Amino acid sequence: MKRNVFSTNKVQLLIFLLPAFLIVLLFYIIPIIITVYVSFTPMRNWNIDKYFNVIVGLQNYNRLFSLITRDPVARQVVVNTIVFVAITLVINVLGGLGLALANFFIDERVSTGFRTLWLLPRMTPIAVYGLLWYYFFHGSNIGMLNSIAMSLGLIKKPIAWGQEVIPWGPWSIIIIVNGFVGVSFGMVIFYSALKSIPRELIIAARVDGASNWKLTTNILIPLLRWHLLFVTTWQLLSLLTTYAHTFLLVEWGVVSRTYGQTWALYVFNTAFGRGEQDQGLAAAAAVILVIFGAILGWITVRALGFNKMITKPKGDI
């Protein structure tokens, strides 16, 4: 008697897939559905009984659009996001690449300690890490930056960098704080990629006469193309949606709310922040963010030629 191999396999397949599927369903698919749904309701102050069954169509989206076009604060959120994401992305990718290359060329024993140092911001709890920067940029003379600048005679009295130096003060602070966390990601990915390049390739380039610089530009960076694409896309998407560090900096008054608030933080503040909470509007803003993220992600992948990398070889092998 023949056993039906396929049906047993399907059952086994389901059993193995079920736990992962449940997690994805519970924490990913259902929240997306709820968010999209809520963006079509006038939900506010978590009054679920009153608003959950009321559908207002695109009203939230219209409100969001008119806020962006007319409200200077909302418009500033868009500008903040563009500046923050663009500059931090460049810092994260190029900084990560630079650190990885530096690690690659220095002695292994030294570089291990060096890499650990750069991983510290990522290993430190967000609140503790935020607190360090809080004291660093503090607007009074207890702020480290202020006391250094004052003792060097660069400034006469303390400056509240994140509140007074508009807009580059708050922008610089959120970029620096997030940048220090972000570079280590690129560094780890690029460094391990560099380490996995066959030793012979590097020896060959050296014998061919390449200096460190030529080796980097002609061999190493081209071979990191795939990793550059990955890190760029990944960092772009995570910068668009990150808000934890920025939230603390704004709440603690290190940076101004107007110039420090990015779109992701705006979504959070609108839904959970002080005063009136407007979940409908927040959900609409979140949906727009996700759509933008998807489009930008797709553009990066296209621009960096992902499809070229997965075409099959056509030679005789």
Place this chain on the structure above:
Amino acid sequence: MVSVRLEKVTKKFGKVVAVNNVDLEIEEGEFMALLGPSGSGKSTLLYLIAGIYKPTSGKIFFDDHDVTNLPPRERNVGLVFQNYALYPHMKVYDNIAFPLKIKKVPKEEIRRKVFEVAKLLRIEHLLDRYPGQLSGGQQQRVAIARALVKEPQVLLLDEPLSNLDALLRVSVRSELKRLQKNLGITAIYVTHDQAEAMALADRIAIINEGVIQQVDLPEVVYNRPKNMFVGGFIGNPPMNFVEAGVEYNETVKLIVGEDSVWLPQEYIEILRKLKLQKVVLGFRPEDVLVLKDESQVEPGSSVIRGEIFTVEPMGREVLLTIMIGETMVKVYAPPTQYYSMGDKVFLQINPAKLRLFDPDTTIALEYLVKT
């Protein structure tokens, strides 16, 4: 083209001595094989010559020019690897052109030289492809082209044929030899394959545990191995070794089990000088006559008795494994005879081809006398 000279070169990695006090001279235009088992230090030696490693002590000369402290790019050597090491993101043309681009050679000249070397290696039609679109043999040609395009002073090859399949290996091998002779380039070739070394090289340097064992012409290395390691490494199957006692009377003869083996005059004189009580008798599988019947033994010749352990027909000949007492030896016999396991046989060793070694130092007796 230059000659390469290594003087007392030692390379240590931490506590590991990879290359130990090596003296070696490769003449201009010579094809030298560095032959040894894996981990013997032969690749390290090659990388020392390329300048990838700096010797812990000792000096390296190209002609009379001391290059010990020069980085690879100032030595002008070509290096070919086992895994080809082509730059995967560059087309074949750019791979070959790379060393010239680095040297800032004018574009037109690069073009001319790349086409020239591509023609030499018959890869002109592949210039527009990526390495991933080539077969192993084609990739290795590209790698050789890249090494040759800069007209190196020395061509270094690190097991270049090991990744090719057996048939291709033999054809690329003979091509490589022609190429080297036509260009008259000094070449150093690292391999663990003794057949490759024998086929290609003008001279072979056998290296083991970082120490050069013997540097000689292929036929000398094969016929007169300096020690048991060389004898046991070269040849397929390698040299057989059987322990033997020595009997000194009016003549000198070996005693293996109950059998006596007559020696050629050369060895009689050497043994009278050295007065060894025990030696190791070495002989190649093809230097033995396998006789099935005592009546076949010519009067006056000496034979060793043994018993057939396995029979492996190879087509052109039969490979027999024979037990002599507790020792196993391998010998070739013509396929015209029928052999089976358990047969008692008589081995008649060609006296001109047998070698004797000192069991303590493993050095061949004739070399012991010389030094």
